[in-house]
Amino acid sequence: MSGIEILQIWIIAFFTLALFSFLYKDNPFYRLAENIFAGLTTGYQVSLIWDTVIIQKLWDPMMGGQWWLFLPGLLGLMMFSRFSPKISWMSRVPLAVVMGITAGIFLTTQLHGFVLPQMQATMNTFVTAKGFADYFLASLIAVGVISTMIYFYFSHEHVGVLGVTAKLGIWFIMISFGAHFGYTVMGRVSLLIGRTQFLIEDWIGTFSYIL
Amino acid sequence: MRTTLPLAVAFITGVVFVITFFLNEESAIVGGISKQLLDWLIIIGGFTLLLGVVSILRVSWQSVERRKEDWIYKLITILSVLVMAIPGLLPESWSSLFGRQEGSIYDWLFLNLQAPMMATMFATLAFYIASAAYRAFRARTAEATILLVTATLVMLWRVPMGEAFLNLFSEEIPGLINRYIMGGVNLAVQRGIIIGAALGAAAMSLRIILGIERTYMGKS
Numbered sequence: 001m002s003g004i005e006i007l008q009i010w011i012i013a014f015f016t017l018a019l020f021s022f023l024y025k026d027n028p029f030y031r032l033a034e035n036i037f038a039g040l041t042t043g044y045q046v047s048l049i050w051d052t053v054i055i056q057k058l059w060d061p062m063m064g065g066q067w068w069l070f071l072p073g074l075l076g077l078m079m080f081s082r083f084s085p086k087i088s089w090m091s092r093v094p095l096a097v098v099m100g101i102t103a104g105i106f107l108t109t110q111l112h113g114f115v116l117p118q119m120q121a122t123m124n125t126f127v128t129a130k131g132f133a134d135y136f137l138a139s140l141i142a143v144g145v146i147s148t149m150i151y152f153y154f155s156h157e158h159v160g161v162l163g164v165t166a167k168l169g170i171w172f173i174m175i176s177f178g179a180h181f182g183y184t185v186m187g188r189v190s191l192l193i194g195r196t197q198f199l200i201e202d203w204i205g206t207f208s209y210i211l
Numbered sequence: 212m213r214t215t216l217p218l219a220v221a222f223i224t225g226v227v228f229v230i231t232f233f234l235n236e237e238s239a240i241v242g243g244i245s246k247q248l249l250d251w252l253i254i255i256g257g258f259t260l261l262l263g264v265v266s267i268l269r270v271s272w273q274s275v276e277r278r279k280e281d282w283i284y285k286l287i288t289i290l291s292v293l294v295m296a297i298p299g300l301l302p303e304s305w306s307s308l309f310g311r312q313e314g315s316i317y318d319w320l321f322l323n324l325q326a327p328m329m330a331t332m333f334a335t336l337a338f339y340i341a342s343a344a345y346r347a348f349r350a351r352t353a354e355a356t357i358l359l360v361t362a363t364l365v366m367l368w369r370v371p372m373g374e375a376f377l378n379l380f381s382e383e384i385p386g387l388i389n390r391y392i393m394g395g396v397n398l399a400v401q402r403g404i405i406i407g408a409a410l411g412a413a414a415m416s417l418r419i420i421l422g423i424e425r426t427y428m429g430k431s
Contacts (some may be wrong), residue, residue, distance in 0.1 A: 004230045012327045019331040023338055035284045038327040044325060046264050046292070047299025047317055053257030053340020057250060068215075072251040076258025080265070092217040094255045096255045099427050100221035103416035104228025110416070114409035118402045137395050144399020145406070151409045169403075174354045176400035178361025179392055181344070184361065186369050188337035195334045198327070 006206045013203040016195055072097075118145075144172045218422040225420035269294060295320050322360060364388055 018033035058076075062069045075094035122145050125138035148164060151169030151189045158166040231245040279285075299317035303310030311317050344362070347355045367373030368388045377384040406426040418424035 002350075008323055012323055015324065015328050016331045019328060020335060021277060023307060023335060029283050031281070032402060033328065035287045036291045037325070037332065039288040040295045040320060040325045041330075042264055042267055042288075043292040043295025043299070044317075044321060045260060046296040047311055049257045051258050051302055051311060053253060054261075057257070058254050067255070069250070075251070077256050079255070079258050079262045082262065083269070089213040092213070093220055094258070095427055096220040096257070097224055098252060098255055099419050100224030101248050103221070103419040104225035104231075107225070107229055107411050107420065108232040109412045110409040110413040115406050115413075118406050118409075122399075124400060125288040132365035139389065140391065140395045141399040141402070144396055145403045148400045148403025148406050152403075170354060172396055172400050172403075174357040175392065175396045178358040179365045180398045181358065182342075182365030182369070185337065185340050185344075186366055188333060188340060189264040191330050192334040192337045195327075195331050200414040 001206065001209050002168060004207060009202050009206050016199060020195075143168070148172055214425075214428070218425070222420055222422060225416070229420070264292070295325075336400055361392060364392065 015033045015036070018029040019037075021027055022030040022034075050068050056074050058069055062073070075097055078090045080091075081089075088098045101169045121141055125141055126135070129135045147165050147169035149169075151166045151173060153162075153166075156162060220326045227244060227248060231241050234241045254371060273279075274285040275289070295317065298309050298315060299311050300355050301309035303312060303315075307314060308316050345360065348359055364377075365388065367377055368385055371400060374385050377388075419427070
C-alpha cells in the first residue's frame with residue numbers, strides 16, 4: 001500500500017469519524033465535516049449542471065445553428081433578477097414557463113399514466129384471480145385502495161361509514177408505513193455496516209503499514 | 212404586466228402540452244414545439260439550480276464579511292464549493308486533472324470525500340430511526356403497535372438469519388409476508404396514495420394553467 005493510498009484512507013476515516021461524532025453531541029469536528037460535505041455537494045452540482053445543461057443543452061446547440069435557444073437562456077438569466085428587489089418581478093416569467101410546462105405535462109400524464117392504470121390494475125386482480133386465496137388478495141387490495149383514499153378525503157367529517165372506513169384506512173396505512181420503515185432501517189443499517197467495515201478493515205488495516 | 216404576463220405565459224405553455232397529448236405527437240409542428248419546450252424546461256431548470264448555488268454563496272459570504280457567529284464554517288463551505296466546482300469547470304484539454312473524467316480532481320473528491328460522507332450521513336440516520344421507533348413504541352396506540360409489528364416482521368424477513376428465525380414458527384411465514392403484506396396491504400396503500408396524489412396534481416395543474424393558483428409568483 002502506497003503512502004498516498006494510506007493518506008487517502010486516513011482522510012476518509014477522519015471525516016467518517018467526525019460525522020459519527022454528532023451521535024454524542026454537536027462539536028467543531030462535526031461542523032467542519034458537515035460544511036465541507038455541503039460545499040462539495042454544491043460544487044458537484046455546479047460542474048454537473050454547467051456541463052450537462054448549460055454546455056450540452058444550450059451553448060453547443062446554439063453554436064450549431066439553433067439560435068432560438070437564446071430565449072430559454074435569457075429566461076434562465078432572468079431568474080437571477082430575484083437578487084434585485086426592483087426587478088425581481090422579472091423572475092416570474094421563467095418561473096411561469098416552468099410551471100406552465102410542468103402543469104401541462106402533469107394534467108394529462110397524471111390521469112393517463114397513474115390514475116387509470118392503477119385503477120385498472122386493481123380491478124384486473126379480480127379478473128385474473130384463480131381460487132379463494134387470489135380472490136381474498138384481490139379483495140384485500142380493493143378494500144385497501146378505497147379505505148386509503150377515503151382516509152385522505154377531508155371534504156367531509158370522518159363520521160359514520162366514512163369514519164369507520166377512514167379508521168380501516170389508517171390501519172392499512174400503518175402496515176404499509178411499517179413495511180417501508182423496515183426497508184428504510186435495513187437500508188440505513190447496511191450503510192452503517194459498510195462504514196464500520198471501512199473503519200475496521202481499511203483504516204485499522206493501515207496501522208500495520210505505519211507501525 | 213407584472214402579473215398578467217406570467218399568467219399568460221403559464222396558460223400558453225400549459226395549453227400547448229395539453230393539446231400535444233390529444234394530437235399526433237409525432238407530427239412536425241406539434242411534436243417539434245413540445246420537444247423544444249421540454250428542452251427549455253431543462254435549461255431554465257439548470258439556471259434555477261445555479262441560482263440556488265449563487266444564493267448559498269451569497270448568504271455564506273455575507274456571514275464571512277460581517278464576521279457573524281460561526282463565520283469560519285461558512286468560509287469552509289465557500290472554499291469547498293470552489294475546490295469542487297472550479298476543477299470540474301476547467302476544460303480537460305488543459306490538464307488531465309481538470310474536467311469530470313476518471314482521475315480528475317473532481318472525480319477524486321467525489322469518490323474519496325463526497326460519496327463516503329454521504330454514506331456516513333445516511334448511516335447515522337440508523338441511530339435516529341431506532342430512537343424514533345422506541346418513541347413510537349412508547350406511544351402505546353394501536354396504530355403505533357401495528358406499524359412496529361409490521362416493521363419488525365419485514366426487517367426479519369429481509370435478512371437470512373431473521374428468515375431462519377421466522378421459519379422456526381412456520382415455514383409459510385416468509386411467503387405470507389411477501390404475499391399479503393408486501394403484495395397485498397402495502398401495494399393497496401401505495402396505489403391509494405398514487406391515485407390520490409395524481410388526482411391532486413392534475414387538479415393543481417388545471418388551477419395553474421387557468422391562473423387560479425398564483426402562489427408560485429410570490430407576493431405581489
